Amino acid sequence: MAEIIDRLEMNHITKRFPGVLALDDVTIHLRKGEILALLGENGAGKTTLMNVLYGLYHQDEGSVLINGQEVQIYEPLDALKRGIGMVHQHFMLVPNLTVLENIALGMYQHSEFKLDLERVRGRVKEVAERYNLSVKPDAYIWQLSVGEQQRVELVKVLTLGANVLILDEPTAALTPQQTDALIDLLRQTVLQDTSIIFISHKLNEVKAISDRVAVLRNGKLVFDGNTADHSAADLAEKMAGREIKYPKIQKKDEYGVPILQVQNVWADGDQEGTDSLQGLSVEVRAGEIVGVAGVSGNGQRELADAINGIRKIKEGRIVLDGEDISNHSPQQIIDRGMGYIPEDRLHEGTIPRFSVRENLIMKDYRRAPLSKALFLRKGEIDSRSESLVKAFNVKTPDIQTSCASLSGGNIQKVILAREITRKPKALLAAYPIRGLDIGASEYVHNQLIQAREEGMAVLLISEELDELLDLCDRIAVMYEGKILDVLPREECTKQELGLLMAGVAHGKE
Amino acid sequence: MEKSSADKYRELAVSTVIVLFSLMIALILGAFLFAVAGANPLRAYGVMLAQPLSGMFGLTEMMVRAAPLMLVGLGIAIAFRSGILNIGGEGQIMLGVVFGTAVGLALPNLPKPLLIAAVFLAAFVGGGLWGGIAGWMRAYLNVNEILSTVMLNYIAVQVYQYLLRGPMIDPNEVAYGTGVPQTALLSENARLIRYIQGFRLHSGLLIAIALAVVVFLFLWKTTVGYRMRAVGAEPKAATYAGMNVKHNLVLAMVLSGGFAGMAGAIEVMGVHHRAMESISAGYGFSGIVVALFGGLHPLGIVPSSMVFGLLIVGADMMQRAVDVPASIILAIQGLIIVAIVSSNLFLKNPKMRDKVFSLLGGRKIAERDPEGGRT
Numbered sequence: 033m034a035e036i037i038d039r040l041e042m043n044h045i046t047k048r049f050p051g052v053l054a055l056d057d058v059t060i061h062l063r064k065g066e067i068l069a070l071l072g073e074n075g076a077g078k079t080t081l082m083n084v085l086y087g088l089y090h091q092d093e094g095s096v097l098i099n100g101q102e103v104q105i106y107e108p109l110d111a112l113k114r115g116i117g118m119v120h121q122h123f124m125l126v127p128n129l130t131v132l133e134n135i136a137l138g139m140y141q142h143s144e145f146k147l148d149l150e151r152v153r154g155r156v157k158e159v160a161e162r163y164n165l166s167v168k169p170d171a172y173i174w175q176l177s178v179g180e181q182q183r184v185e186l187v188k189v190l191t192l193g194a195n196v197l198i199l200d201e202p203t204a205a206l207t208p209q210q211t212d213a214l215i216d217l218l219r220q221t222v223l224q225d226t227s228i229i230f231i232s233h234k235l236n237e238v239k240a241i242s243d244r245v246a247v248l249r250n251g252k253l254v255f256d257g258n259t260a261d262h263s264a265a266d267l268a269e270k271m272a273g274r275e276i277k278y279p280k281i282q283k284k285d286e287y288g289v290p291i292l293q294v295q296n297v298w299a300d301g302d303q304e305g306t307d308s309l310q311g312l313s314v315e316v317r318a319g320e321i322v323g324v325a326g327v328s329g330n331g332q333r334e335l336a337d338a339i340n341g342i343r344k345i346k347e348g349r350i351v352l353d354g355e356d357i358s359n360h361s362p363q364q365i366i367d368r369g370m371g372y373i374p375e376d377r378l379h380e381g382t383i384p385r386f387s388v389r390e391n392l393i394m395k396d397y398r399r400a401p402l403s404k405a406l407f408l409r410k411g412e413i414d415s416r417s418e419s420l421v422k423a424f425n426v427k428t429p430d431i432q433t434s435c436a437s438l439s440g441g442n443i444q445k446v447i448l449a450r451e452i453t454r455k456p457k458a459l460l461a462a463y464p465i466r467g468l469d470i471g472a473s474e475y476v477h478n479q480l481i482q483a484r485e486e487g488m489a490v491l492l493i494s495e496e497l498d499e500l501l502d503l504c505d506r507i508a509v510m511y512e513g514k515i516l517d518v519l520p521r522e523e524c525t526k527q528e529l530g531l532l533m534a535g536v537a538h539g540k541e
Numbered sequence: 542m543e544k545s546s547a548d549k550y551r552e553l554a555v556s557t558v559i560v561l562f563s564l565m566i567a568l569i570l571g572a573f574l575f576a577v578a579g580a581n582p583l584r585a586y587g588v589m590l591a592q593p594l595s596g597m598f599g600l601t602e603m604m605v606r607a608a609p610l611m612l613v614g615l616g617i618a619i620a621f622r623s624g625i626l627n628i629g630g631e632g633q634i635m636l637g638v639v640f641g642t643a644v645g646l647a648l649p650n651l652p653k654p655l656l657i658a659a660v661f662l663a664a665f666v667g668g669g670l671w672g673g674i675a676g677w678m679r680a681y682l683n684v685n686e687i688l689s690t691v692m693l694n695y696i697a698v699q700v701y702q703y704l705l706r707g708p709m710i711d712p713n714e715v716a717y718g719t720g721v722p723q724t725a726l727l728s729e730n731a732r733l734i735r736y737i738q739g740f741r742l743h744s745g746l747l748i749a750i751a752l753a754v755v756v757f758l759f760l761w762k763t764t765v766g767y768r769m770r771a772v773g774a775e776p777k778a779a780t781y782a783g784m785n786v787k788h789n790l791v792l793a794m795v796l797s798g799g800f801a802g803m804a805g806a807i808e809v810m811g812v813h814h815r816a817m818e819s820i821s822a823g824y825g826f827s828g829i830v831v832a833l834f835g836g837l838h839p840l841g842i843v844p845s846s847m848v849f850g851l852l853i854v855g856a857d858m859m860q861r862a863v864d865v866p867a868s869i870i871l872a873i874q875g876l877i878i879v880a881i882v883s884s885n886l887f888l889k890n891p892k893m894r895d896k897v898f899s900l901l902g903g904r905k906i907a908e909r910d911p912e913g914g915r916t
Contacts, residue, residue, distance in 0.1 A: 342780060363783035374781050383775040394771065394782040398764050406763045 036225045037115050037196050038064045038099050045094035047080060054080045055091070056251045062196065067218065067228045069242035069259065071235075071271055073469040074439050076248040078231045082198045085229075086118045087111045117194025119185045121201045127174040131167055132156065135188045152191075159190045163221050179210035183217070190226075197221070200231045209327070215241050233271070233469045235264040247271050272471050279477045280502045281321065281484065283522075287505070288318025290351075291489035292339070292458040297348035297358075299338050301331075308334035310513035311348070316458065316489040321480065322518075323504035324493045327533055328463075331513040332493045333375060336462045339491075340372050341365040353457050366395055371456030371488075373447055375463050377440065381447040384436035388428050389417040391435050392450050424449040425475070441472025448479050458489040465499060477503060495533075497526050511535045556836050563880030564834075564848075570880075571873040580863040588862040589855035599854055601742035605812060607850035608745040609634075609804035609821075613828025614835060614842040615749075615756045616672075616800030621837050622760060623793030624773030629675055629690025630801040630825025632697030633668035637802025639704055640667030642724050642809055642816040649728035656730045657810060661748075664806030665799040671697060672798015673791055680787035686794070694825070705818060723817035733811040743811035750843060752800075757839040769793055801825060823871070827853070830874050833881050849874075 040062040047055040055077050062068050072078045083089045085096065087105040095102050098114055105111050108118070125134050136152045156169055167180070167187050176184065182202060189197060199218075203211045218241060222228055232238050238245055239259060247255035247270045255270045268276045294314045301308035308331045316322045326332055337343035339350055341362040350358045357365050366372075374380035382391045393413055396402050401412045417431040426445045428438055435443055444464065451459060461480060465473040480503060483490055494500050500507050501524060508518040509532035516532050572582035593599030613630045620627040627633075641664030648656060675693055678684035705722035714721050733743040760766040772779040772789040780786055808820050827849055835845030856870035 340781070361783070361785070362780060363785070366783040372781065376777075379775060379777050380781045381778065383771055383778045385774045386771065390767070390771075393767075394778070397767055403764050406765060408762055408764060408767060410762075 035099070035115065036064065037062075037227070039097075040116075040196055040227070041097040042081070042085060043095050043097065045081065045084060045091045045096075047077075047084060047089060047091050054251050055084070057094070058248065058251070058253045059094075060246050060253065060256065062227050062229060064195075064225060064227055065222050066244060067222055067230060067242045069238040069245040070229055070231045070248065071233065071238055071245055071267060072248035073233060073271060073471055074441060075250075076271075077251040078248055079200060080251075081248070082118065082200065082229065082231060085111065085116060086198060112192055112194065115193055115195045116198065117189030117192055117196070118198040119182075119189055119200065119202060123181050123185055125173045125181060125184060128172065130170050130172055131176075131184050131187075132169045134173060134184065135191055138188060138192055155191050156187060159187055163187075163190060163224060163226075165190075165217065165221075177210075179213060182210075182214060186217075186221075190221075195226045197226060197228045198231070199228060201233075202230070203232070203234065203237055211237065235267055235470075238267065239264050249273050268470055276470055276474060278498075278502055279474060279481055281481055281505065284319065284505070287320045288487060288489075290315050291318050291353050292316040292491060293349075293351040294335070294339065295349045295351065297335075297338060297350060298346045299334055299343055300346065301334065307346075308513055309338060309345070312510075312514055313348075314491070314508050314515055314518070316491050318457075318489050319484055319487045320505045321484050321490040321492055321503050323500040323507040324491065324510050324515075325497065325500050325507050325529055325533055326493075326495065326510035328495055330510050332462065332510060334513075335510070336372070336375070336460055336493060339365075339460055340370060369457035371451040371454060371459040373444075373451055373459070373461040373464050375466075375493075377443050377447055378436070382435045382443055385434055387432045387434055388421065388426065388438070388446055389413060389431040391446055392417045392420055392431075395450060395454060420449040420453060424479075439472075441468045441475070444468060444472065444476055448476065452479060452483055455486075456488060458491065459483055460491045460493070462493040463495070464492070465494075465496070473499075497529055500529070501526070509533055559884050560834055560836065560881065563877060563884045566880040566884070567873055567876035570876050571869070574869055574872055575863075575865060578865045578869065580865045585859050585863045585865060589852065589859040592858045592862070593851055593854045597737070597740060599858065601737065601740040602854045603847065603850040604746045605741050605743070605850070606853045607846040608743075608749045608807050608811065609824045610828055610831045610849050611746075611749040611753060611842055611846035612804035612807065613801050613824050614831035614846055615753055615839055616668075616797040616804075617829050617832035618835070618837045618839060618842060619756065619760070619769070619800070620672075620793050620797035621832065622773050623769040623789060624776060625676065625679060625686050625790050625793050625797075627672060627675070627690055627794065627797045627801075628687055628826075628829065629672060629693050629697075629798070630804075630828050631821055631823070632690070632694035632825070633671045633798040633801035634805040634808075634821045634825050635697045635701040636667035636671040636798075637664035637805030638667075638809055638816045638820055639701060639709070640664050640802065641806040642727070643709070645727045645731040645809070646725060649730065651730060653730045656728075657733065660731055660810055661803055661806050664802040664809075666802070668802020668805065669795040669799035672801070673795040675798075676791040676794025679794070680790040702818070705816065709816065711815070721817075724815045727810065727814050731810055732814055733807070741812055745807040745811040749807070749846075752803075753839040753843050756800075760839070765792075801828070804828070822853075827874060830878055833878065 043059050045055050045058045058081060060068065070078045070081065080089065084091050085105065087107045087110050090106060096105060097103065103114060132149055132152050135156055136147060136149060139152060153169055156167065160166055165183055165187055167184055173181060202214060215237065218228060230242060242259045245257065245259045245267065246253060247267065249271065292315070294312060297309050297312045298307055299309040312335060314322065324332060334343055338345050341360050341364065344359055349356055352368050352370060355368055357368060378384055393402055397408065401409065402416065403409055414431065421428060421431055424445045426442050426449065428442060435446060464476050468476065480490055480492065492503060501521065504521055506518055506520050507524055507529065508515045509529060511533065512535065568586065575582035575585045593603050617627055617630065641660040644663035645656065645660045648659060651659065671693060675686050675689040678689050679686040702722065705724065709724045711723055711725040713725065714723070733745050735741065735743050760770060768784050769789050769792065772784055772786050776786045804824055805821065809816055813820060831846045831849050832842060834848065835841035852870055856867040859865065860867040
């Protein structure tokens with residue numbers, strides 16, 4: 033077991049990558065029992081700094097001190113031996129193994145040939161009791177919810193003897209409820225001899241959880257101070273290096289005709305015999321943003337797929353600008369003027385291996401002027417792509433770069449550029465800012481508002497209440513495949529939406 | 542712009558290194574096989590790689606083998622690029638031979654260019670049909686295409702042998718009672734031009750090269766090719782963009798099979814001038830190696846098929862010189878596949894790549910900022 037880390041210092045850390053100064057003289061300190069939030073936009077160097085601490089990289093300059101002693105950390109094993117553990121953004125668990133087996137994977141066994149699961153069980157029990165972290169030791173990972181898997185990751189790291197935990201965007205995959213539970217849990221954990229470094233770009237979480245916050249921007253430490261002394265807006269400004277305005281819609285008195293009408297739609301679920309959509313109705317008028325609020329997994333994905341012709345509906349009707357598009361092919365629906373920003377931007381929204389240029393033409397490659405007869409017209413495609421990249425401010429070395437190498441925010445810009453410039457009548461956006469930093473979110477929101485101003489009917493699926501309240505003219509709350517209620521924005525409160533999202537119908541408790 | 546084209550060249554360099562590296566590994570492992578078979582590996586390789594290049598016969602034969610390999614390889618590349626594996630080249634070649642020969646024999650008096658085009662077309666239809674069955678089963682019944690194409694190979698062999706022994710047999714074979722399972726000879730109009738007196742080198746090679754250019758243009762310059770590559774690269778995103786994944790799978794297999802069928806036609810019209818047993822000489826499988834070795838790119842497949850043509854001809858010559866069965870070349874082909882696939886995995890690991898690069902004096906790429914350019 034590693035000694036307790038009373039004080040961890042990273043002094044004057046500098047790390048260079050070819051052509052990039054990833055970390056520039058960064059100094060952070062951490063005391064026992066403290067939760068330090070490491071805040072910064074994507075690319076600010078948060079993960080790089082933590083990878084240095086965890087031994088995935090080695091700093092070019094600077095030193096790491098534990099309890100005043102300089103230490104050299106060349107690989108994760110060195111870090112673990114000294115009591116530093118990291119939980120990565122994407123869980124590193126084997127779905128087909130049990131919780132115990134997964135935890136045993138990282139532990140040293142006494143014997144090369146015998147797996148002493150009972151010893152592991154003992155350790156897990158010890159840790160679980162000490163930190164009040166309950167896990168089911170014999171459950172398979174695939175049986176567990178995302179929140180439970182996260183707990184397993186925490187137990188795994190704690191079992192290995194870590195007393196400094198690095199959590200890399202631990203809430204990225206969690207629902208708001210799971211996030212709250214995690215925050216409570218982390219608060220309890222630090223009551224023991226443990227400290228936590230929490231990487232995030234979500235301000236409300238940082239505010240809720242951390243004692244101290246260090247803000248990185250472009251590889252430099254720009255701020256280090258007590259969380260309580262600074263407002264969220266203040267921190268946002270430090271993080272972005274400029275004032276952040278959360279875009280909000282202006283109230284309108286008049287809307288256009290109904291463009292997208294979903295009428296009493298039923299559709300199968302992925303499991304046999306279940307209905308993912310159960311008589312769902314919702315309507316979006318021209319120039320309006322309608323939000324669909326709900327805890328994910330209540331049929332949002334199926335609704336989006338049904339509207340776009342990817343999932344068949346059993347009953348009901350979907351109408352786009354007066355035309356029945358129920359169970360039409362995706363191509364026909366696109367041709368009739370539907371735009372779609374899918375939930376999984378890397379695999380549904382773009383082809384990661386294809387270049388930015390090839391991704392930008394995915395919906396229009398068959399039309400003039402991009403092609404003539406059967407042939408793609410390179411000149412037209414190049415100039416359209418160049419101008420879209422410029423107009424939407426996509427940060428990419430050039431249009432030949434593959435989408436996979438872009439950041440989430442820039443991938444989303446590619447998708448926005450493609451969808452919005454087609455001038456669809458209706459635009460469906462599913463969780464458009466999930467995982468994006470503040471700057472990119474602001475951009476996406478401005479684009480959606482712009483689409484509304486241009487008269488598109490926008491359906492916005494989200495579970496972030498702030499986003500919905502800022503952008504939507506009306507908010508429909510979805511629960512178990514149905515819309516429970518549709519509320520005009522002025523009449524919504526977060527509490528009310530939260531209750532509805534939990535399935536408590538309007539007006540009764 | 543500069544940066545990305547540098548990246549492009551680096552990618553190209555990496556894949557070339559992978560390919561040459563795996564060829565080397567395969568040859569080294571093959572040396573053990575020669576040693577086991579009791580031959581001096583150096584001498585065997587010497588004969589195999591040098592002798593075909595040292596005479597007219599070897600050179601022309603190498604190109605004769607390269608032509609069908611190239612066509613099969615092109616078909617395989619189309620399928621791979623569209624996200625479906627075609628292991629059924631053998632069967633598709635046979636169906637191509639059957640359809641092509643049938644048309645060639647039925648219309649012996651058509652003018653030469655027309656007849657040759659008709660035979661190619663028929664062979665394309667035959668092979669495409671056979672490939673299309675596997676594509677259709679994959680798209681609509683979710684039958685794994687590796688299983689179905691391999692099984693269709695067996696069916697094709699049986700059908701082929703039945704036809705050669707029954708309905709399509711040369712009437713002379715029946716009349717004289719010799720009963721060799723082969724069709725009658727094609728008319729002069731259905732034979733590809735031979736360039737050099739006394740050698741088998743025929744115009745099929747030029748046709749194959751022209752088709753390689755066509756495939757390149759098709760995949761990268763047309764809307765259909767773009768769509769097929771999109772479906773192959775990420776079927777989900779393709780669906781969301783309105784592309785019909787199922788249609789494209791079937792189309793990919795039809796085209797892939799069609800190219801294998803045309804390889805059969807080239808053998809019939811260029812080499813044998815009739816359909817006969819074992820006409821394919823394993824081109825359906827070797828074509829897979831050719832395609833992989835050529836980086837699944839039409840313009841890589843042209844030289845790659847030459848290399849394998851050389852190996853096949855060289856193996857024959859080596860058999861006579863050092864008394865080791867020429868079929869050892871099949872083992873070496875297998876080793877090349879294993880080496881390409883494993884060195885691909887090996888070099889996909891960025892750290893490994895870096896080591897290779899620093900050996901080659903290139904700049905590092907592994908230790909890139911994980912968030913590099915992600916702002």
